[in-house]
Amino acid sequence: MNFSSKYLEEAVHAFATLPGIGRKTALRLALHLAQQPAEQSRSFADAVIRMREHIQPCKQCFNLSDGPLCNICSDKRREESVICVVEGIRDVMAIEDTGQYRGLYHVLGGVISPIEGVGPSDLTIDDLVGRVEKGGVKEIIMAISPTIEGDTTIFYLTRKLEGKEVQISTIARGVSFGGELEYADELTLGRSIAARVPYQKNG
Amino acid sequence: MNFSSKYLEEAVHAFATLPGIGRKTALRLALHLAQQPAEQSRSFADAVIRMREHIQPCKQCFNLSDGPLCNICSDKRREESVICVVEGIRDVMAIEDTGQYRGLYHVLGGVISPIEGVGPSDLTIDDLVGRVEKGGVKEIIMAISPTIEGDTTIFYLTRKLEGKEVQISTIARGVSFGGELEYADELTLGRSIAARVPYQKNG
Numbered sequence: 436m437n438f439s440s441k442y443l444e445e446a447v448h449a450f451a452t453l454p455g456i457g458r459k460t461a462l463r464l465a466l467h468l469a470q471q472p473a474e475q476s477r478s479f480a481d482a483v484i485r486m487r488e489h490i491q492p493c494k495q496c497f498n499l500s501d502g503p504l505c506n507i508c509s510d511k512r513r514e515e516s517v518i519c520v521v522e523g524i525r526d527v528m529a530i531e532d533t534g535q536y537r538g539l540y541h542v543l544g545g546v547i548s549p550i551e552g553v554g555p556s557d558l559t560i561d562d563l564v565g566r567v568e569k570g571g572v573k574e575i576i577m578a579i580s581p582t583i584e585g586d587t588t589i590f591y592l593t594r595k596l597e598g599k600e601v602q603i604s605t606i607a608r609g610v611s612f613g614g615e616l617e618y619a620d621e622l623t624l625g626r627s628i629a630a631r632v633p634y635q636k637n638g
Numbered sequence: 639m640n641f642s643s644k645y646l647e648e649a650v651h652a653f654a655t656l657p658g659i660g661r662k663t664a665l666r667l668a669l670h671l672a673q674q675p676a677e678q679s680r681s682f683a684d685a686v687i688r689m690r691e692h693i694q695p696c697k698q699c700f701n702l703s704d705g706p707l708c709n710i711c712s713d714k715r716r717e718e719s720v721i722c723v724v725e726g727i728r729d730v731m732a733i734e735d736t737g738q739y740r741g742l743y744h745v746l747g748g749v750i751s752p753i754e755g756v757g758p759s760d761l762t763i764d765d766l767v768g769r770v771e772k773g774g775v776k777e778i779i780m781a782i783s784p785t786i787e788g789d790t791t792i793f794y795l796t797r798k799l800e801g802k803e804v805q806i807s808t809i810a811r812g813v814s815f816g817g818e819l820e821y822a823d824e825l826t827l828g829r830s831i832a833a834r835v836p837y838q839k840n841g
Contacts, residue, residue: 436731436735437731437734437735438731439696439701439702439703439708439709439710439727439730439731440689440692440693440702440703440704440708441704442685442688442689442691442692442693442704443689443693443702445685445688445689446685446686446688446689448685449681449682449685449686450682452678452682453667453670453671453682454666454667454670455663455666456667460658462728462731463657463658463728464656464657464659465686465689466702466727466728467656467657468656468686468689468690469689469690469693469702471690473690473691475655476686476687476689476690477687477690478652479652479653479655479656479686480683480684480686480687481683482645482648482649482651482652483649483652483668483671483679483682483683483686484679484680484683485645485648485649486643486645486646486648486649486668486671486672486679487671487672487674487676487679487680488645488676489643489645490643490645490646490672493642498642499642499643499646499669499672500642500643501643501644501645505642505643506642507642524642524669525665525669527642528639528640528641528642528665531640532639532640
């Protein structure tokens with residue numbers, strides 16, 4: 436790419452460091468900001484700086500937070516006896532968006548993956564065990580992707596939590612609601628049949 | 639979306655104002671920057687601010703520039719007698735990337751489009767006429783998209799330049815190099831046949 440402005444070039448490079456943003460998209464975004472009124476580009480940049488300055492991991496659940504304790508952990512109306520274990524922050528947001536869950540979370544920061552060099556010590560597993568050992572936790576819900584790495588992580592976690600008085604569950608797996616059966620993948624469909632549940636009229 | 643951080647929410651909103659960036663992508667980008675080392679997020683934001691502060695339209699060709707005159711207009715080795723008229727800055731970059739053109743440019747800032755409310759006065763047409771009237775320009779190359787709006791703009795420009803001693807040309811239109819003929823659209827293929835040129839052995 437031939438740039439007529441070195442500042443434009445720097446901005447394009449900056450955008451191209453973002454995940455999933457190629458050179459062409461980076462150019463489109465940078466050109467947009469270059470041609471906006473100055474205060475608009477400024478407020479865009481300020482939002483990024485302010486976020487990075489204030490954001491921190493919640494010291495209890497490792498969700499992103501504006502203070503030491505996130506707004507879910509510090510919400511007294513939430514059920515403190517249930518912890519939903521997830522891989523990342525986006526999973527917390529996805530579950531919160533359902534409006535179906537009123538317990539707390541624990542963000543692992545990924546899943547165990549020997550191929551990608553992620554071991555148990557890279558995740559917040561010890562912190563989760565610590566939360567259980569402090570007492571008051573009745574149930575741990577594993578809301579982790581149904582992949583080999585995810586299942587390995589669940590297996591590892593259940594071993595770590597063995598002997599502690601806590602019930603462990605995983606989120607239900609099966610065909611998607613509203614999905615066409617013929618388009619479900621074989622594994623999901625096969626396991627959905629094997630793991631069939633009694634029909635409930637109001638289910 | 640349920641945000642656990644209002645600063646994250648603001649950053650996501652900021653990203654979502656960019657063209658072609660939806661809420662999901664905005665979240666991915668903001669989360670990436672939230673989890674980077676502070677200096678990295680800071681330098682990203684700085685690149686945006688610095689670009690917006692320094693960038694300005696070249697007073698001659700309206701290309702983006704770090705100074706009053708862009709680096710193409712101020713390059714004494716370029717042919718000053720040829721002006722390539724383009725819609726936008728990205729077209730300048732695309733043509734520069736070919737390495738085939740050594741003249742100057744003129745960025746119109748769009749094409750005439752009554753539907754989108756863009757009239758001749760919204761473009762830098764008068765400035766182009768001014769450049770021709772100053773003298774020394776031998777050829778104007780219209781490198782404008784072969785669309786109805788583009789053709790209208792070329793027509794308008796040629797009318798404006800009527801009577802001035804300048805040769806006007808348009809970039810060649812036809813089937814793409816390396817493209818399969820059967821996949822070319824009918825209009826392009828039809829016009830390519832109508833506008834056939836004598837075969838040149840070393841063409």
